[in-house]
Amino acid sequence: MRIRIQLSIVMVLVLTGIIFFTWKSGNREQEQMIEEIKVPVVTMNPRSGTLEKRISFRSFVESDHTVAVYPQAVGVLQSVPVEEGQRVEAGQLIAVLENESLLLNLQQAQSALNLARDDMNRYKTMYEKSLISEQQFQTVETNYKATESRYELARVQYEYSRVKSPIEGIVQRVNVEPGILVSSQVNLMSIATRDSKIIKADIPEKYYEYFQKKGNLAVEVYRSGDKEKIYRGKIEYVSPFISPGTMKFQVTVKLEDSGQLVPGMYMEVSFILDKRDDQISLPYSALTRKGQLWYVDDENLVHSLTPGEIFNGDEWFAISGDLADKAFIVEGQHFLSEGQEVRVIGGSAN
Structure with a gap:
């Protein structure tokens, strides 16, 4: 009888242990499931630094002084012993008519x-x-x-019949080929001086106010795809008229350190329209489609706010300085609710 009672007690204890273990396992799985349901987000802290607003356009290097070469005789063009991009001396033979x-x-x-x-x-x-x-x-x-x-x-x-270069410079463009009849009305080629170089850019009308009110804006010129070498430029001329056909106005930039550049090179011209130092800012990727920002508090709960318009740069925008210590969500913020708990999977303190 005593043995039966002892066996019953053991069985009860075993069953109790099994039930407790099953309950604990279920709780862990439930907690894990809840954790997995939490929206994963990536956060970052705002950075402090300089913001710029700029516009960029592509254009060609030109010489500030270009000479168009015309023959002084009528005849069939026999040869053109120079090519585009070639440097020529004053008095050098550049074209020959049949003679x-x-x-x-x-x-x-x-x-x-x-x-x-x-x-x-x-x-x-x-x-x-x-x-x-x-x-x-x-x-x-x-x-x-x-x-x-x-x-x-x-x-x-x-x-x-032997056409010679009137100046020292670079053959910018050859307009003729041997075998054609030429006269004093035919432009054989253009030769540009190497000393002073310019770039002309056609700017959309909406930026005209910047060029009128802010005087000489800062200008940076660099080869397309290569921003390591920056050439400085200075605005030399702003057209007082806007083309009714293109709704653009032309700006001429004089290059200040153009020793390595030759006429015809394809460049990118960047005008810095505005610049602000010591700005607390975030990348535009932090904004939702509705223009809101979301940040995570110490308990991983999210809160939203609408930033005031302080200054918009090219890739970053300024926010109020009292938000500098908050962790803003830059990935995963588009389908959140106020007070929702999230799972932070990455972040940086910029």
């Missing part, structure tokens, strides 16, 4: 001039010795001057 007949004419004129000069010298000696009359000498002298004029004309015509 075989001109060269032959020049050679004949040179021979005639040599003969006329010899006659002139011989008759001058004879005249000085009174061996010929003054009239005979003047006839020879007149013939010499006429021959000299014909030679000079032949020389100029030949030289006109």
